Amino acid sequence: MVYKFRVILDAEEDIFRDIAIDEQxxxxxxxxxxxxxFGFDGRxxxxxxxxxxxxxxxxxISLFDTGDVPGEQKIMSDYVLADLLDEQNTKIIYVYxxxxxxxxxxxxxxxxxxxxGESYPALLFSHGEMxxxxxEKMFEAENADDLYGEFDDEYDEDDLDMLDGGENFEDFGFEENWN
Structure with missing residues (x-):
């Protein structure tokens, strides 16, 4: 079977490509x-x-094994499309x-x-210029508590001043001009 995908750039403009590829x-x-x-060089x-x-x-699912133990992490070449995507599981995100x-x-x-007579993969349709x-990507937490967590209510400007209250660097176990 052949899988036909629509690959949409996450941008304000409508930019997408339709690609057909063998399920295996x-x-x-x-x-x-x-x-x-999309015209990238693949580097x-x-x-x-x-x-x-x-x-x-x-x-x-990365292109290369980035794990601590070689071969422990599955990479792109280990996944056949038909084993990952089907009529129920139709979505995946790609970051280049x-x-x-x-x-x-x-x-x-x-x-x-x-x-x-058709060879795959094949570019079926192209819309929009790259x-x-x-x-710029906007990554936001769902609410302010996710950003500050338990420290939000307890935050105090004085907590950031490590020399407040007459302390000096020697109290921390090193001298001010150590180098």
């Missing part, structure tokens, strides 16, 4: 199809993230270049029979 291809194959479809690190129906990010943070919402739109940069 890996996430690494899909990564290659995405960066080619940057990328990751897929599983997510729920409302696009809440879950498990990271962790400096620019190009973020894409990827949704499985259709599962169809392969077309005779901007020069990914734009």
């Amino acid at each position: 291809d890996t996430l690494e194959d899909f990564h290659n199809a995405i960066f080619n479809a 940057e690190v990328a990751s897929f993230y599983t997510c729920d129906e409302t696009w809440n990010q879950e498990e990271e 270049d962790f400096i620019q943070m190009w973020t894409f919402l990827v949704e499985l739109a259709a599962i169809e029979e392969p077309e005779a 901007p020069d940069d990914a734009g």
